[in-house]
Amino acid sequence: MAIFIQQLINGLTLGSIYGLIAIGYTMVFGIIGMVNFAHGDVFMVSAFIALLLFLVATTLFGFGIVPALFLVLVLGMLITGLWNWTIERTAYRPLRGSFRLAPLISAIGMSILLSNLIQVIQGPRNKPVPPMFTQVLPLFEENGYTVGIGYKQIVIMVVTAVLLGLFWYIVQKTPLGRAQRACEQDQKMAALLGIDVDKTISLTFVLGAALAAVAGVMYIMYYGVINFSDGFVPGVKAFTAAVLGGIGSLPGAVIGGLLIGLIETMWSAYFSIDYKDVAAFSILAITLVFLPTGLLGRPEVEKV
Amino acid sequence: MTQATHSNPSDAFNLTQALKDAGFAGMVTFGLCVPIVAFRAEQDMANKLVLQQRWWMALVITGLVVVARFLFSLHQHSRRNEHAQETSAGVTNALALIKPYLAPLGFGFITIYPLVMLAMHGPGGSIKWIDNFGIQILIYVMLGWGLNIVVGLAGLLDLGYVAFYAVGAYSYALIATKVIPQTFPFLGVWAFWICLPISGLLAALWGILLGFPVLRLRGDYLAIVTLAFGEIIRLVLINWVDFSNGYAGLSSIPRPSFFGIPFNASDTGFAAVFGLEFSPIYRTIFLYYVILVLSLMTAYVTLKLRRLPVGRAWEALREDEIACRSLGINTTITKLTAFAIGAMFGGFAGCFFAARQGFISPESFVFLESAQILAIVVLGGMGSLFGVVVASIALVGGIEILRELDFLKEVFGPTFDPSQYRMLVFGVAMVLMMLWKPRGLISTRDPSVIYKERKAISGSMVQEGHG
Known part of the structure; x- marks a missing residue:
């Protein structure tokens, strides 16, 4: 039982990170029907940006850890948003309305480009991040096994919850969110009613990247290491989460992310750590075969 | 921007x-x-x-x-002022003029390519040119043609094609190093020729196994599930150490023989039997022709299948699945045949790859390979066999050429390593080529059914592929 609760805490932490990345996939798919293959690598770039900003803030300007992290979070979201804006503008927008595979191939190319760009400019070695918030808050003890929640786990869950709330507010209550939901339903009609569709799509990419940047900060804080090739696997898992929750559905992406995080940690704890990725990929396949619309997705209507 | x-x-x-x-x-x-x-x-x-x-x-x-x-602004401006239409029409006319001679010329060139290289660089220097450029490009041509059946003809997006390549390679490696020496050691020299069909069949079997549950999915979903399968197979190969030897891979895989005559320095070896001086170049040239024949076989089968009912059904399925169902085409069987036949050619290529390398490990079957093969098919202009060749030469040949750019060290200093920019350039090229020609390099193709005269069909007339 103690181990189960410990794994539950670990799983929810990991799941928050996946959920944040998954929103980027699900929003882009919802609005332009494209699997943004490079999103995992955008997340990896954001983690590098966060790492560098953190080092700049702490070593060059002498900030403390908490103000530095806050600064990293805000600036990281902005710069990652700029990255994804540029990517959308150069690699995806010219292909909008082209045939279906073109943006996907372009996104795969972009994914290769981003990871190798980071390899070239930051070097191929693992970057160890200075440890932060290493204390653990003990919760209870059972048979000599102490269940604890790390301070960084608390930080991750709280920051994720706050930002998801903020994000939910943007999508549900602001003009931008309304425009975005309108474009999701019918781009032509939205354009006729005076919504700037191109701008809305660009902002969707920026929002998705901002959340991926939060995930990037959380990731380096949690794992303490980042490498140029670390975008692919979390990216695919986050996509799995988006599909599991029902692609196009925002709460679905978060729930899917939490589930994937839980399944991965539980699998590692009770079965085999070697096959944890196999478990995640199998879930993706099984979900799509038996539940193609995911948990909260709308059923697809086939039109003749 | x-x-x-x-x-x-x-x-x-x-x-x-x-x-x-x-x-x-x-x-x-x-x-x-x-x-x-x-x-x-x-x-x-x-x-x-x-x-x-x-x-x-x-x-x-x-x-x-x-x-x-x-x-770029200057270029846009000058392009607006001159008549871009006319120049592109002129290029098309020129292409149409040389088109009838292109196929025989190209075919003649690839047939004599190793001999030309041998004559130009001698037995020692030509290995690099035949192996790195010739064989490497032909492997990708074959993989591209195999994937073309699935993506270009049947319109099923497969992001895990490398899984079947891996199945073929591991089938050959395991049978040739473990099964044959224990059961029929005297068949050792024939191992490659025995395993080639077995690898293809096993890959096709895996294609059916993986394809059956997922083929009712459409479009991007199918793509992601195939990606997941590709990764699962690679992860199992890494983790199931008893079976596949994990990360370390399988080594000392037997090399192919010249129909029973091994390529070695012994008295019964190829060189001794034919009275030649021993040199590793003979094996390389032989491998070149093996992969050439294998890929031509793929192209031949594709061309023939397109004229059979099943090929027609594939292309109809790609254009409109609902119409197909209403006409009584069994979509599951049709998709499965495309998946299985595509997988089979991937298996053949994998078997050849294992035999050529003599060593395989899961590192060779990463997602990047699948992406590269798919990029070749899409850049070639899906459905176009000739386009696949052009794209393979451009992408694979381009990557190989980047290995050769040692002279850049003299420009940028000795710490500059051009090979580390290889994949970066590959990614940039992939994006730029999509922006430049979203429908691929060869975006017209001959129709399958002809009424009076052949007319090229524009790529924009069809859903996924061309024709």
């Missing part, structure tokens, strides 16, 4: 606008560069990260982008 279009075509060059665009592009680039280029985190002796500042690099990149954006 490089794609901004001018909505009002004016004859005079709008200098202020061009400068504004260039300045904006520069600002964005500088913003992108700020943390990630201007700083670099390096480990010191204590394995702690220290910052290095490289503002000059960020400034150089920004400057380059500003200049490039300005030149």
